[in-house]
Amino acid sequence: MEEQMARRLVAAEGKKLQQTGLVARTWGNISCRIDENHFVITPSGLDYETMTARDLVLMDIRNGVCCGAHKPSSEKGVHLAAYQTFPEVGYVIHTHQTYATAIGLCGFEQLAMTEEEAEKLGGIARAAYGLSSTEKLAGAVYDAMQSGAKVVFMVHHGVLICGKDREETFSRAMLLEEICKRSILGQPKKKPRRDQKRQEKLLHILQKHFHYVGICDTPAVLLCAAGRWGIPAQVDDMAQMIGRKIPCCLHVRRDMLGLLRKYGAVLVPRVGVVVSAGTADDVEALKALVAKAAVCCLHVRATGASATLSPVNVAIQHYHYVKKYALQKDGEA
Numbered sequence: 513m514e515e516q517m518a519r520r521l522v523a524a525e526g527k528k529l530q531q532t533g534l535v536a537r538t539w540g541n542i543s544c545r546i547d548e549n550h551f552v553i554t555p556s557g558l559d560y561e562t563m564t565a566r567d568l569v570l571m572d573i574r575n576g577v578c579c580g581a582h583k584p585s586s587e588k589g590v591h592l593a594a595y596q597t598f599p600e601v602g603y604v605i606h607t608h609q610t611y612a613t614a615i616g617l618c619g620f621e622q623l624a625m626t627e628e629e630a631e632k633l634g635g636i637a638r639a640a641y642g643l644s645s646t647e648k649l650a651g652a653v654y655d656a657m658q659s660g661a662k663v664v665f666m667v668h669h670g671v672l673i674c675g676k677d678r679e680e681t682f683s684r685a686m687l688l689e690e691i692c693k694r695s696i697l698g699q700p701k702k703k704p705r706r707d708q709k710r711q712e713k714l715l716h717i718l719q720k721h722f723h724y725v726g727i728c729d730t731p732a733v734l735l736c737a738a739g740r741w742g743i744p745a746q747v748d749d750m751a752q753m754i755g756r757k758i759p760c761c762l763h764v765r766r767d768m769l770g771l772l773r774k775y776g777a778v779l780v781p782r783v784g785v786v787v788s789a790g791t792a793d794d795v796e797a798l799k800a801l802v803a804k805a806a807v808c809c810l811h812v813r814a815t816g817a818s819a820t821l822s823p824v825n826v827a828i829q830h831y832h833y834v835k836k837y838a839l840q841k842d843g844e845a
Contacts, residue, residue, distance in 0.1 A: 513602070518544040518552050519565035521678055525605075526560030534607040534685055535560075539749055540670065541585035543595075544678070545602040549573050551595055555582035589650030590666070594674045597657045601674045603681040608670040608749060611692035614808040616665030617746055617819040624695045633684055633691075634662030634675070641667040643825060644748045663688060668821055669748045698814030699807065704734040707782040714764065714783060721769060722788040728799040729784030732806035737779040743802070743809045744820040750805045751826040752833035753794075758785060758802060777802055 522542050529535045529542070543553035552568040554560075569580035571588060573595045578584045585591070587606050594604045615623065620636055630636075637656035642649030653672055656664045662674040663684060671688065675681030706729055718725045736743055743758040745751040750758075753776070760779040761767050768786075771778045777787045777798055785806075787798040812819045 513544065513546055515546050515550075515552065515570070516565065518546050519568045522552060522554060522568055523563055523565045525678060525682070526554060526563055528682070529605065529607065529685075530560050532686065534605075534609045534689070539608045541587050541591070541606045543571075543585075543591045543604045545573075545595060546570075548599070551591065551604075553584050553588055553591055555580070555584060556586050558582060586645035587649075589645075589647060590653045590672050593650050593654035593657060594672065597654065598662070598674060600676055601662070602676050603678045604672065604674050605681055605685060606666075606670060606672050607685055608804070609685065609689045609692075610804045610807050611696050612665065612671045612688050613669070613747060613804060614696060614811040615692040616667055616669075616671065617808055617812055618815045618817040620665060622695065623691055625691045629687060629691060632687055635660050636663045636665070637661035638665040638667065639672075641669075644669060644752075644829065668746060668819070696807065696811050698810035698812075700731040700735045700810075703731045704738050705782055706734055706784070711783050714768075714780065714786065718768075718772070718786065718788070722772070724790065724792050724795045725772075725786065725788045726795040726799055727784050727786055728802045730803045730806065732810055733779075733784045733803060734782075736806045736809055737781050737784055740779075740781060742779060743805050745805075745826050746808050746812060746819045746821060747805060748821070748829055750801050751821055751829045753798060753801055753830075755830050756821075756823060756826045758805065 522544050525542050541554045543551050545551045550570060550572060552570055555567050555569055558567055567582055569578050569582055569584040571578045571584060576592055591604050594601055637659050639652040639656040642652050653664055664672045673681055673685050675684055711727055740760045742760045745756050758777045758779055759771055759775060761771050772788050777785050779785050785802040787795055789795045789798055
C-alpha cells in the first residue's frame, strides 16, 4: 500500500474506533502495513480527534527503527510482533473494548460463538501478562501468535486484533465484542435502583470542593455499589488513572471528601461511582474507566477467578501515568 494512503486510513480509523467504544481517549493504537518491511503506527499520547496523517510514525519491521516527528505508540512492540509473525497481515489494532477485556481476565474457553464466528475471528489466543509497553508484553503476544491466532487477549490490558486489511480487522473487533458481551457473566439483568435526588444533592455538595466532578451510574456500576465490596484494579488503565481500588463509601458525610481526594473515584450505594479530576476531559475518561472496571469486576466474581493486579504493578503504572503520560497529554512533556 502507498504510504500516504496508509496514513490517511489509520488517521480516519482512530476517530471511528472512539465512536464505537473500542478505544477511548488515546488508549489503544492502530497500524497499517505499507510493504514487506514497513508499517505506520499512531503516535504516543496524541488524541485521535486532532491526529492527522502526518502525525503517524513510520516503522521498520526488520529492526523496529522508527521515523517521524512524534514517538510511536508505547505498544509498538505488539504491532511489530504481529507483522513479523504474519506476512499476510496488513492492519493491526489494539483495543481496550469492555467485554473482551473482561473475558480476557479469566480465559476465553467458554465463549458462546458459532463455528462460523470462530472462523471469521481467525483464531484466538491469550497472552501472559506483561506490564504495558514492555518487552515482556510484546514477547508474550508474539508467543501467543505462534498458534496462528489473529486475535490475542492481553490479560489485564485489552486485545490485539490482526487482519489482512482495515475492513477485516475492524470487523473482527466488532464481532469479538458482540461474542464477549453475550458470554459475559455476573451482569445485572435489570438496572439496579438509582436515587436521582441523592445523586443531585451529592453533586451539588461536591462541586463546592472540586472543580470537576461527575457520576457514572451504568447498571454494572450500580450493582457494584449496591454490593458495597469496592472494585479492585484488574485492568491496566484503571491502575494507571485511579490506582489500586475504587472504594465504597458507606458514610457519605463523614468519609466522602477524603476518599474522593485520595482515589478520584468512589462507589456510593444508589448513586454509582463519583469521580473527580483536574479537567472535564479527565472526568469523562474516568467515567469510561469505571464503567469497564465494574463489568470486569462482576465477571471475575461470577467466575470465582482471581484477577487483581499486584500492588507493585499498580504502583508502577500509576506513577508512570501521573509523572509522564498525564503531562504528555496536557502538552507539558
